[in-house]
Amino acid sequence: MADAWVTGARGYIGRHAARELANRGHRVHGIGHGAWVQPDREAAGVSSWLNSGVTAAGLDVLAGQVGLPSVILHLAGGSMVGASIAAPREDFERTVTASAELVEWVRTRAPTTPIVAASSAAVYGDGWDRPIPADAAVRPCSPYGAHKAAMETVLAGYARSFGIRVAIVRLFSVYGAGLEKQFIWDLCCRLAGAGAELQIDGTGDETRDFVYASDAAFMLASAAEHASAEMPVFNGGTGDPVTMASLAGRLAAAWPSSCALRFSGRVRKGDPRHLIADMRASAVIAPPTFVSLDAGIARAVEVARARLGRT
Numbered sequence: 001m002a003d004a005w006v007t008g009a010r011g012y013i014g015r016h017a018a019r020e021l022a023n024r025g026h027r028v029h030g031i032g033h034g035a036w037v038q039p040d041r042e043a044a045g046v047s048s049w050l051n052s053g054v055t056a057a058g059l060d061v062l063a064g065q066v067g068l069p070s071v072i073l074h075l076a077g078g079s080m081v082g083a084s085i086a087a088p089r090e091d092f093e094r095t096v097t098a099s100a101e102l103v104e105w106v107r108t109r110a111p112t113t114p115i116v117a118a119s120s121a122a123v124y125g126d127g128w129d130r131p132i133p134a135d136a137a138v139r140p141c142s143p144y145g146a147h148k149a150a151m152e153t154v155l156a157g158y159a160r161s162f163g164i165r166v167a168i169v170r171l172f173s174v175y176g177a178g179l180e181k182q183f184i185w186d187l188c189c190r191l192a193g194a195g196a197e198l199q200i201d202g203t204g205d206e207t208r209d210f211v212y213a214s215d216a217a218f219m220l221a222s223a224a225e226h227a228s229a230e231m232p233v234f235n236g237g238t239g240d241p242v243t244m245a246s247l248a249g250r251l252a253a254a255w256p257s258s259c260a261l262r263f264s265g266r267v268r269k270g271d272p273r274h275l276i277a278d279m280r281a282s283a284v285i286a287p288p289t290f291v292s293l294d295a296g297i298a299r300a301v302e303v304a305r306a307r308l309g310r311t
Contacts, residue, residue, distance in 0.1 A: 002025070002026050002027070002070035002071070003026065003027050003028075003029060003066060003067060003068075003069050003070055004021045004026040004027070004028050004029070004069060004070060004071045004072070004073065005028075005029050005030070005031065005062070005069040005071070005072045005073070006018050006021070006028060006029075006030045006031075006046070006072075006073045006075060007030075007031050007032060007054050007072065007073070007074045007075055007076035007098070007102065008030075008032045008054075008074075008075035008076035008077065009028070009030025009031070009032055009041075009044070009046055009049070009075070010030060010032050010033070010034050010036050010041075010049070011032070011075060011076075011079070012174075012176070012178070012179050012213065013075055013118065013171070013174055013213060013216060013217065013220075014030070014032070014044075014073075014075045015044040016176070016213040016214055016216065016217035017073050017075060017216075017217040017220050017221065018030060018044045018045045018046045019044055019045040019217065020214070020217040020218055020220070020221045021045065021071075021073070021221055022045025022046075023045070024221060026070075026071075027047050028045050028046050028047055029046070029047055029048045029049070029050075029062060029065075029066045029069070030046045030048070030049045030050070031049075031050045031052055031054060031058055031059065031062050031076075032049075032051075032052070032053075032054070032076055033051065033052075033053065034051060035051055036049045036051070047066075048062075048065065048066055050062045050065070053098065054074075054076045054098040054099075054101055054102050055098075055101050056101055056104070056105050059101075059102070059105045059109070060105075060109075063109065063110075068109065068110045068113065069110065069113050070113065071113065071114050071115075071116070071224045072102070072106070072113055072114070072115045072116070073116050073118070073220055073221070073224070074099065074102055074115055074116065074117040074118065075118045075220075076094065076098050077094050077095035077098060077099070077118075077147075077148075077151065078090075078091035078094045078095045078144055078147060078148075080144065080181070080182075081122065081142045081144045081145070081268075081270045081271065082268070082270075083144070084142055084143035084144035084147065084270075085142060085143060085144075085269060085270055088143040091143055091144060091147055092143070092147050092150075095147040095148060095150070095151050096147050096150045096151050096154065099117065099151040099154055099155060100154050102115070103115065103154065103155055103158045103164060103166075104158075106158075106164055107158060107162050107164060111162065111163070111164065112165075113165075114165040114166070114167070114224050114227035115155065115164065115165070115166045115167075115227065116166075116167045116168075116169060116220055116221075116223045116224050116227060117151065117152070117155055117166065117167070117168050117169070118169055118171055118220060118236075119148045119149075119151065119152055119168050119169065119170045119171070119233075120144070120145060120148045120170055120171055121170050121171065121172045121173075121209070121235070121237070121275045121277065122140055122142060122144050122145030122148060122272075122275075123138040123140050123145050123148050123149040123152070123170060124136060124138060124139065124140075124145075124170075124272070124275065125138070125139035125140050125141040125145060125272060126139075126141050126272040126273060127139070127272075127273075128272070128273075128274050128275065128276070129274060130276070130278075131239060131241075131276045131277060131278035131279075132235070132275070132276065132277060132278055133235075133278040133280070133281065134170065134233045134234055134235045134278070134281050134282065135233070135281070138152075141270055141272060142269075142270030142271075143270075144270070145270075148170075152168055152231075152233070155168070155231060156231050159228075159229045159230070159231040160229060160230075160231070163229045164229065165227040165228050165229060166227055166228075166229075166231040167223040167224065167226050167227040167228070167231065167232050167233075167234065168223075168231060168232070168233040168234065169216075169219055169220050169223050169234050169235075169236040169285070170233065170234070170235055170236055170277075171211070171216055171236040171237075172208070172209040172210070172211055172235070172236060172237035172238075172275060172276075172277050173208045173209055173210045173211065173237075173275070174210075174211055174212075174213055174216045174236075175210050175211075175212065175213065175296060175300060176212050176213030176214065176296065176299070176300060177299040177300045177302065177303040177304075178300075178303050178307075179213070179300070180307070183244070183247070184247075184251060184297070184300050184304075185300075185304060187200070187248060187251055187252075188251070188255070188300070188301065188304035188305075188308065189304075189308065191251070191252060191255045191257045191259070192308045192310055194257060194259040195259065196259055196260065197259055197260045197261075197262060198259050198260070198261055198262070199262045199263070199264050200244075200248060200261060200262065200263050200264065201263070201264050201266050201267075201268060202244055202263055202264070202265075202266070202267060202268070202271075203244075203263050203265055203267070204243060204244050204245030204248070204263035205243055205244075205245065205273075206243065206244045206271070206273050206274065207241040207242065207243050207244075207273075207274045207275070207276060208241070208242060208244065208247070208274075208275055208276070209237035209238055209239065209240065209241060209242075209275060209276045209277045210238070210242060210247070210293055210296070211236060211237050211238050211290070212290070212291035212296040214291065215238070215286075215287050215290050215291055216236055218285075218286075218287040219234065219236045219282070219285045219286060219287070220236070222284070222285040222286075223285050226284065226285065234281065234282040234284075234285050235277035235278060235279055235281070235282045236277070236282070237276070237277025237279060237282075238277065238279065238290045239276070239277050239278065239279040240276075240290075240293070241274075241276045242293060244263075245261075245263065247293075247297075248261050249261065250293070250294065250297055251297055251301065254294075254297050254298055254301045255301055255305070
């Protein structure tokens with residue numbers, strides 16, 4: 001049984017990625033911040049957990065406990081545009097510094113171990129009116145996107161200079177049951193206490209590519225087979241656009257709620273207008289079928305209603 005490491009395994013996407021690896025027959029070990037009780041981590045398929053930053057010292061401790069990894073999924077790092085604007089230095093440390101520590105550790109301790117790094121569609125920035133190919137030029141418009149792009153540059157430098165095998169998956173709008181942040185959860189919370197009308201930031205015409213967490217995890221795990229010194233880059237989306245107005249309407253119908261939804265027209269700083277994946281080059285890592293948006297919303301709403309006491 002091969003040993004796989006997941007940095008940031010305790011996070012939402014990290015848990016799904018760990019479970020995907022475990023289902024594929026890996027023994028999974030995680031490293032990241034926070035205490036994680038055994039029953040909870042084992043439910044995510046994680047055999048062992050080290051509460052540590054992604055540093056050379058922490059990685060050495062984990063290697064001493066479980067041996068060297070056969071593959072590393074690198075999911076530790078900043079996760080939200082808003083947080084990166086509020087604390088850009090912290091976001092840099094979480095994303096860029098941690099990635100540099102990881103790849104230098106791999107170079108000196110485990111140079112044959114492939115790394116799959118979770119990046120973000122935020123690297124593409126704004127100004128797109130069509131699906132974005134994975135070889136498009138990056139032009140981030142937030143610290144979050146800039147730091148993900150910097151992370152990719154660091155990894156590319158190591159891959160091409162030292163032969164480290166790397167693959168990048170630029171995740172689009174990951175969602176799923178139990179994710180207690182971002183648009184779907186926030187709207188569920190507001191629908192739980194909504195009156196006759198609910199106002200939402202934005203215009204409603206923005207388009208996004210929503211990918212269910214288990215499908216994102218499938219792509220991350222599959223990308224390991226393609227990691228190389230050329231550092232292939234894949235889009236981690238579905239290729240299916242949805243406007244935020246349509247998403248909000250579907251969510252309200254699934255809740256169900258009859259309150260009127262109104263968009264304020266206020267656009268949040270750092271939020272591109274359109275982010276849709278061109279998935280043609282990513283077919284080699286995509287799942288056989290994606291979870292449909294309606295099915296995913298139904299799962300997310302069911303869990304949200306239970307957690308908000310609306311069952």
